[in-house]
């Protein structure tokens with residue numbers, strides 16, 4: 001069987017892994033030969049020429065260091081201040097410094113040069129996410145004929161947003177160098193096809209995108225998932241139960257509304273708290289009867305737009321407290337800290353409402369995890385943004401437009417008022433969908449599609 005080479009921006013570290021993706025890929029690499037390649041997390045004076053291997057809990061991981069300047073241009077710059085906001089349709093929050101593109105390209109070239117000597121001819125290469133769009137081009141330029149697949153964890157943008165990205169023509173050509181591109185949702189496949197097949201060529205200062213040949217690139221949706229059965233177990237583990245008891249003591253009879261997110265502007269956090277504010281304003285009876293807990297650890301906090309989102313959230317949480325709190329009742333708790341998976345599983349299980357309202361999201365695994373952790377005898381209700389990839393998988397959630405805070409407030413009211421029979425029947429459908437779209441099957445189906453067992457393992461394309 002061919003080896004699998006997983007490539008991502010960061011390589012996983014030792015110890016328990018948070019997040020289903022790392023667990024699933026680790027499982028793939030424990031069942032098949034291969035290794036994981038990526039940045040070590042270390043900054044060096046000189047660009048690294050070679051990767052160094054490390055054994056990480058039985059998995060082979062090859063890492064390279066990056067210089068501070070390259071890392072800044074590639075990661076905080078082009079990847080997270082241009083690609084991330086544009087792909088999430090937040091051009092207002094993008095910083096278009098086109099010179100970052102050179103650093104982005106340089107790091108992708110460095111990844112390719114360090115990876116190439118480690119490859120065998122029939123290795124299957126699976127590249128992850130927007131940091132590494134040019135990697136297949138760079139590898140092919142060095143002579144790699146391997147099958148190479150790319151998975152985009154975030155949404156694919158509309159054509160207009162793509163046009164705002166410096167060198168978008170080259171990036172689209174880079175995508176055409178993959179054998180397979182996987183997206184989270186059908187919506188992303190449609191946006192990609194729209195651009196690849198129909199959009200007017202972009203001729204100013206760049207490549208004419210009409211001339212890019214996608215005929216040898218397969219494009220398909222592979223919605224990622226979690227391990228809902230593992231979450232179900234985790235949610236009744238001693239660590240989770242400890243958290244449940246602790247929260248129950250604090251909450252008494254109050255119903256818990258829970259949000260769990262990285263502190264990112266794509267997650268719609270200020271809008272979410274505003275919706276909760278409207279719920280309390282419009283429904284006097286919920287005061288003292290509900291409590292909202294938002295867990296949102298800072299993320300990418302060297303980037304100005306992230307600090308501003310954090311400030312906005314501070315302000316709106318303060319406003320809701322000032323407006324509705326009593327000396328002996330707080331309407332919400334806001335925690336800027338990450339929790340381990342067992343504690344999260346306990347919180348999910350206890351929450352009557354899982355409030356998952358990103359403005360745009362590739363998938364959103366919190367929605368999957370929340371469903372997995374519910375008590376089948378007394379499940380909570382998922383209020384879910386229709387702009388998360390998860391909305392395609394979970395139509396039985398209460399789907400909302402997160403920009404419309406009145407609508408979200410009304411969904412919260414419905415969720416809190418929903419009777420047990422309806423909660424159970426919705427949850428059963430949701431759980432069945434979460435099981436169908438589990439993360440192990442996701443990885444297997446992507447790899448099967450990239451390199452079917454009975455096919456030649458080299459790419460059919462010219463180098």
Ligand code: ADQ
Pocket residue numbers: 018019020021153154224260261262295296297337338339340344361362363364365366367369
């Ligand atoms: P993220 O934007 O990070 O991922 P998401 O899928 O919701 O978003 O969450 C990732 C993981 O982080 C989850 O496993 C969750 O448990 C964990 N997490 C989030 N907040 C946490 C907290 N406060 N404390 C502890 N753990 C927390 C990107 C894309 C998503 C896509 C994933 C996977 O933006 O759309 O679903 O990749 O493809």
